[in-house]
Amino acid sequence: MLGHVSNVYFHPKIHEYALRLTNTFPGDLKVVYFVNSGSEANDLAVLMARVYTKRHNIITLKNCYHGMTYQTMGLTSNTCYKYAVPQVSGIHNAMNPDVYRGLWGGAHCRDSPVQTSRICSCAESTCQAKDNYIGQLQEIFKFNISKGQLAAFFAESIQGVGGTVQFPKGYIKEAYELVKENGGVFVSDEVQTGFGRTGEHFWGFQMHGIEPDIVTMAKGIGNGFPLAAVVTRPEIAQALTSSSHFNTFGGNPLACTVGIAVLDIIEEEKLQKNSLEVGTYLLKELEKLKSKYPLIGDVRGKGLMIGVELVDNDEFNSPLDKERFFKVWEGCRDLGLLLGRGGIDGNVLRIKPPMCVTTEDADFTIKVLDAILKQVK
Template sequence: MFHHKKIVPNIFQKLNRFNSSIAPKLPQNDFIPEKYSGLSLEEMAHIRRTRLNPALTTYYQSPIAFNQGYKQWLFDINGKRYLDMFGGICTVSVGHSHPKITEALEKQIRKLGHVSNVYFHPKIHEYAYRLTEKFPGDLKVVYFVNSGSEANDLAVLMARAYSKNFDIITLKNCYHGMTYQTMSLTSNASYKYAVPQAPGVHHVMNPDVYRGCWGGAHCRDSPIQTSRNCSCSLTNCEAKDKYVNEVLDVFKYSIKPGTLAAFFAESIQGVGGVIQFPKGYIKKVYDIVKENGGVFISDEVQSGFGRTGEHFWGFEAHDIQPDIVTMAKGIGNGFPLAAVVTRPEIAQALTSSMHFNTFGGNPLACTVGLAVLDIIEEEKLQENCSKVGTYLLKELEKLKRKYRTIGDVRGKGLLVGVELVNNDDISSPLNNDKFSKIWESCRNLSLIFGRGGLKGNVLRIKPPMCVTKEDIDYTINVLDTVLEQTENS
């Protein structure tokens, strides 16, 4: 054990607190966490500074060290309980430490922890069948990998091998990973290193109906619309056509028509701030991709597995069937598991050489994946996302009408973003100091959010899909309390 003096103790001082008589009360919970007896917060901080990756992002001025999780709850090393409305960056899908996953994993690891996929083992075959049955049409071949970045990297190789073309289009503001190649797909300077980017990637205008050039109050497939006026009607989104023209321009100036390898898009942009596209945009782009020899790749890393409520996969809301689908995060409820699903003829393109992944599809990962599918179905979590998520969005819209700090509320199901601005000014994202004050105040009231968007001014709300109406009421009460204090201070 370490015995050094406390390092920079001020960062561990308590931040501003609300009067306990007016602070919202956490929903009832009878779970009792185990008593913690490990490293102190100061000891962890020292190791993090001296022995861990120095580029690691640490949330909050006074870091939280979590010891245990249960369903939608997290407990720090002092036993304090938090409502997790971020789900480990949209990763905890069915709830922290779900007993069915724990039991299945323990049973499997006692039997067989790992063999290479050059051998047969039952779990990879069971899971491959169950997972691909969730897809429409001939999307029936799966490659198992370990992370979303790895899945997207493989999808690039697959698209180029199949199409025999090289150029790929992605949207500005997107995030597809941090490997060398997926960093090039990503279009956000915060995730770019000053090194030559992988060639052949073109970024087109992001069809953002809140901050973009076109779109407004009739454009999103969401229970909540932006308050920005537009000329679109309820039945015809003119904005989508203008954004589509920006895609067509690429074939005038950058890519020879007919030589596209792939178009890459998230169904709803996650890291970029939960950005939703105009209705009909993806469907029109899909047709352009086909006309130019490419495949359409749908990144479902954050929007898959029922999180949007209405559909199991985000792409279904766009009325398309992609050629390749990538997925991670919620697929394993936090276990390192990811996948690429495609059509048989596209999968066949990778047989021209050897393709191998040591850990992808190992018995433990597939056991967890199967349990996650079971839980989503048995506990009706997709339906819960629709019901509870819609309730959350509508309650957030009420707060938007009350506080000028909220510029936009958007999303579907339990994939939600709240953009914070200065006095309802769309052109003025809330600065970091003001955003952090709100964020920290919510944390002090045991409410955990993520943050995202190009300027880091979007509350990212992506909780475990088992959250309840009572949890949403608490979330709204906390935000109401914090925003009222913030705007009146």
């Protein structure tokens, strides 16, 4: 029955989990709100940001996905997830800093074991792609949002639904500085990148060298159980006390017990370390497949958050048509390999397996993809 008890009633497991979870965060990120899904978490983050800053404007990146409630549908920048209804106001979409498909990118842009095949002419310790994409973000402050009138900037540490898109090194850090200069809070969406999946860090934002103001999380937090959370600083949380806020089943005692068990298993089974080792191995093996099959335009990712973009074999690397993509996708399924699908054109294989997978599982993945790609002209 504890799963049906509102968190309005105090229970030791709620407090125990709140402490365990916030102890994984740096600095002053020590206040947590429990909800039930990633969409709910990002919806609450919008409210927090606007109440705290007393401002309305929010920036997200094109190609992003932040949920499917009415408000988070406005944050999301992908028409596949937008109904034909008036969208929420005050949302601005910046150019997506995609170093493979975007206007700028090179062979040294990513914080990843694998890179694009684009030519890079940057000097060491510089990134023209990053500078150009930051320039596009600055354009929003020049033409759309008056200085000091930003409420929040939302970003995934690596875009998930959008096709495992990684940004050029340094982009998020400079975007964070711009956000601060313009009075906003930085919201890191860790729904897919959190809990050690990227390998080197427990939270994806740590690879970018920032400490966000608000962090949202879901999916891996409960290993399939309906649980999500928003973590923030005390002064931002204090702003919500101007009115009453609660979530009936968010963070109920049963959900919190599940959350504690997930943290225990990640630690005891060293799943973050496993994500780094197996993920890096799989990425490098996928890169070898890329050199073998022109249909693979790009391999990207970090840890066990991996994307393989399939393209037509033409001079433009056009997205692979749906018919052939489905031959690959469903062919893998028929051989026992379940992969996700993503990207604005639906041509990216999303590989985000359980964090307990082994190198043998990685070898099986390569074997299946090799067999299927041979059959697709």
